[in-house]
Amino acid sequence: MAYQHRVYGTDGMNHARANNMVWDDTHGKFVPAAGLSAFPAERYELDIHTHTIASGHGSSATITDMVKAAKACNLKMLGISDHGPATLGGGRVSYFRNLKYAQRERLGVKMLYGAEANIINSKGNLDLSDDILKSLDYVIASMHQPVMKPGSAEENTQTYINAMKNPYVTIIGHCDDTKFPIDPFKLFAAAMKHRVLLEINNSSLSPEGYRGDTRFTDLVILNLSVHFNYPVLFSSDSHGKSHVGDFTYAADAARLAKVPRNLILNYSSKALLAFLAEK
Ligand SMILES: [Zn+2]
Ligand SMILES: [Zn+2]
16 A cells, blocks of 8 residues: 655655655555555645744744745645743733734635643643633643643643643643653543543654654554544644644654544544534
8 A cells, every 4th residue: 555655764755755756665665646546645634733923932934924834735724823921922912812803814724813821830720811712713731841840740641631621722732742741541531521632743753853752652642542533633833834734743653553534633624623613
């Protein structure tokens, strides 16, 4: 069977991409994509964990720059999720408050506006008030240093679970961070109970990632997704436009865990919107 192969060595990947080559598993080599009629192309529709200049670090990209990047990789939907105010230089409350007036479609790309809110204490409280959270399309709750000090796996897991109890939290961000160890079994069960998504964060899994070796936790989460038939979300966590829609390493992990497409919400903006609406 042939499938689009993403390799960890970026040279091979870039070469293959530039020449529209795909990995033919049967013959163990890259072959031209055009020669494979049954090739199941990767058609992601959306990426909703992305950062603009409003996050205060890592990028000078405006929302328009991000939309152009999303359009260039054929995304139908883009979500902007800047860091909450507890992050040094992160988005101000007024920025998040005004997102509800932002355009719902830009350059033909459907827009969602959210936040990557900081969990600020072990009770799972966030750095944005409920009335702001309520006005957003979705809320990612994450733990970042130095806003949060890592605890034990048991403590970190409980902190995430406490954050999930907030009815406006829809996604837990990069819970694979080795600095904040977790019990993935317990966290997954809580995610199902509170109808929250756990993301598979591409920047965590990237060889250039700074969250340690996150593969074990991500693979456990992906296997639990299959076992319980409960969806997950790929996130680029792109700071700026360069990685928008890039799920190279998340997809590698999902392939290893044999996660069916219907459980990866990035393939369907309809499925994602239905999930968010049910919350
Ligand atoms: Zn984050
Ligand atoms: Zn982020």
